[in-house]
Amino acid sequence: MSLKYVSTRNKNDVRTASLAILQGLAPDGGLYVPTEIPALDKSMKELSEMSYQEIAYNVMKLFFTDFTEEELRHCVNSAYDSKFDTPLICPLVKTDMAYYLELFHGKTIAFKDMALSILPYLMTTSARKNNIKNDIVILTATSGDTGKAALAGFADVPGTKIIVFYPKDGVSEIQKMQMVTQKGDNTFVVGINGNFDEAQTGVKRMFNDKELNDTLSKGGYQFSSANSINIGRLIPQVAYYVASYARLLANKEIEDGEKINVTVPTGNFGNILAAYYAKQMGTPIDKLICASNMNNVLTDFFRTGVYNRKRDFHLTMSPSMDILISSNLERLIYHIEGDSAEKTVMLMNELKDDGEYEIKPEDLRASVPEFYGDFASEDETADEIRTVYNDCGYVIDTHTAVASRVCRKYKDKTGDKTKTVIASTASPYKFTRSVMKAIGCDDPSLSDIDLTDKLSAVAKTDIPDAIKEIKNAEIRHKTICEVNEMQNTVLKFLGL
Numbered sequence: 001m002s003l004k005y006v007s008t009r010n011k012n013d014v015r016t017a018s019l020a021i022l023q024g025l026a027p028d029g030g031l032y033v034p035t036e037i038p039a040l041d042k043s044m045k046e047l048s049e050m051s052y053q054e055i056a057y058n059v060m061k062l063f064f065t066d067f068t069e070e071e072l073r074h075c076v077n078s079a080y081d082s083k084f085d086t087p088l089i090c091p092l093v094k095t096d097m098a099y100y101l102e103l104f105h106g107k108t109i110a111f112k113d114m115a116l117s118i119l120p121y122l123m124t125t126s127a128r129k130n131n132i133k134n135d136i137v138i139l140t141a142t143s144g145d146t147g148k149a150a151l152a153g154f155a156d157v158p159g160t161k162i163i164v165f166y167p168k169d170g171v172s173e174i175q176k177m178q179m180v181t182q183k184g185d186n187t188f189v190v191g192i193n194g195n196f197d198e199a200q201t202g203v204k205r206m207f208n209d210k211e212l213n214d215t216l217s218k219g220g221y222q223f224s225s226a227n228s229i230n231i232g233r234l235i236p237q238v239a240y241y242v243a244s245y246a247r248l249l250a251n252k253e254i255e256d257g258e259k260i261n262v263t264v265p266t267g268n269f270g271n272i273l274a275a276y277y278a279k280q281m282g283t284p285i286d287k288l289i290c291a292s293n294m295n296n297v298l299t300d301f302f303r304t305g306v307y308n309r310k311r312d313f314h315l316t317m318s319p320s321m322d323i324l325i326s327s328n329l330e331r332l333i334y335h336i337e338g339d340s341a342e343k344t345v346m347l348m349n350e351l352k353d354d355g356e357y358e359i360k361p362e363d364l365r366a367s368v369p370e371f372y373g374d375f376a377s378e379d380e381t382a383d384e385i386r387t388v389y390n391d392c393g394y395v396i397d398t399h400t401a402v403a404s405r406v407c408r409k410y411k412d413k414t415g416d417k418t419k420t421v422i423a424s425t426a427s428p429y430k431f432t433r434s435v436m437k438a439i440g441c442d443d444p445s446l447s448d449i450d451l452t453d454k455l456s457a458v459a460k461t462d463i464p465d466a467i468k469e470i471k472n473a474e475i476r477h478k479t480i481c482e483v484n485e486m487q488n489t490v491l492k493f494l495g496l
């Protein structure tokens with residue numbers, strides 16, 4: 001039986017990979033999950049001799065079972081090319097404490113590029129395979145990084161339009177500049193008067209609005225998603241965890257079979273879920289350390305089994321993690337509940353109606369003992385940037401710093417000496433102000449963009465092209481709307 005996808009809320013909604021990618025979010029509001037997690041069919045030794053592209057192909061072919069080899073290789077090779085500023089695609093940087101897996105060498109200097117540089121190819125291939133004639137409208141809510149990475153991936157891709165909603169006051173200056181200067185006739189960017197959770201809820205509501213979907217269909221359009229609720233976003237992320245293990249082995253940093261820990265700065269729970277899938281496939285991973293900022297709803301969940309979003313929302317220096325409703329957790333919940341759609345529906349309804357749900361702590365420990373949750377305060381995050389810089393001259397961004405501090409605290413507390421990979425999710429150049437403040441080199445008279453010259457001198461790294469590009473770019477997107485106007489804004493863009 002070949003692997004297919006089912007909705008976490010309805011196991012009768014069974015789809016091929018390509019149809020699950022096109023659909024994005026299931027019509028019942030659920031997320032598509034693979035019917036099984038396939039085992040790697042190559043040994044780590046074999047994988048350690050492969051290029052990133054080769055590893056990515058060998059991971060994705062096991063999940064995207066209705067793609068031909070030619071189709072999938074085309075997607076992989078078109079995505080992971082010279083758009084990345086290093087042939088390694090995601091290099092590992094070793095310090096005394098950990099290996100930082102730099103996932104920010106793509107076009108928009110955040111880890112979202114790892115999946116969003118391939119998603120447009122997966123999407124257009126899926127449309128072709130299924131004889132879809134409609135134009136695909138990618139609706140995206142962003143906490144800052146997904147938006148730009150999706151815009152860059154889909155700009156001027158024939159047969160697609162992309163509409164991005166970002167929280168007007170909830171992203172960094174550079175994140176905002178990156179989005180509002182985006183070129184491409186098929187791109188639309190909107191700031192909302194609200195936070196990321198409101199943007200995401202608004203987008204999900206549109207996906208599930210039957211009337212709206214009918215209107216689109218009559219106009220020759222259909223929605224899909226570039227958020228990590230799309231399985232086409234999630235699976236490409238599994239590849240880099242497999243690849244990082246293979247690389248550690250190739251570099252003789254670990255013995256074959258030696259377990260490693262992975263620490264991930266978490267928001268919507270996509271990145272760490274990919275690490276979990278990598279483990280399920282057979283990558284020797286022990287602990288999965290889920291790092292949060294002050295919006296530490298996941299820390300509490302892994303400690304107590306209670307997921308409670310009724311709490312103050314904090315704007316932090318790691319804005320891409322300012323999230324209280326972590327969508328992808330639904331996929332893990334489905335698994336914890338023994339792949340039960342009924343139980344998942346029940347819990348998700350509780351979250352919607354009461355703002356919380358509970359999994360018995362003993363069930364949590366029994367089914368996913370590898371997860372460990374902790375968080376870093378704003379002071380700890382800044383202190384971590386300073387500490388890593390002072391110790392090694394290495395400058396990390398604010399999100400990576402959250403993970404780095406949580407990893408440090410975990411090691412101190414448990415004495416666990418297992419070698420650890422930290423997902424380094426953004427370039428420090430994307431969060432220049434907070435990073436420079438942390439290492440005591442801020443200059444309030446300079447704009448965030450101009451401050452990058454100083455960062456370059458301090459970090460002894462080149463300013464990435466992504467920053468150079470926005471220095472003199474024209475602002476092309478000025479739309480701002482209220483949360484309740486999102487749907488009308490979409491209809492207006494599409495001329496419906």
Ligand SMILES: *Cc1c(COP(=O)(O)O)cnc(C)c1O
Binds near residue numbers: 145228265399426
């Ligand atoms: C999106 C993002 C995160 C959170 O990743 P999730 O997959 O949503 O958990 C962390 N750091 C950065 C820089 C991001 O852009």
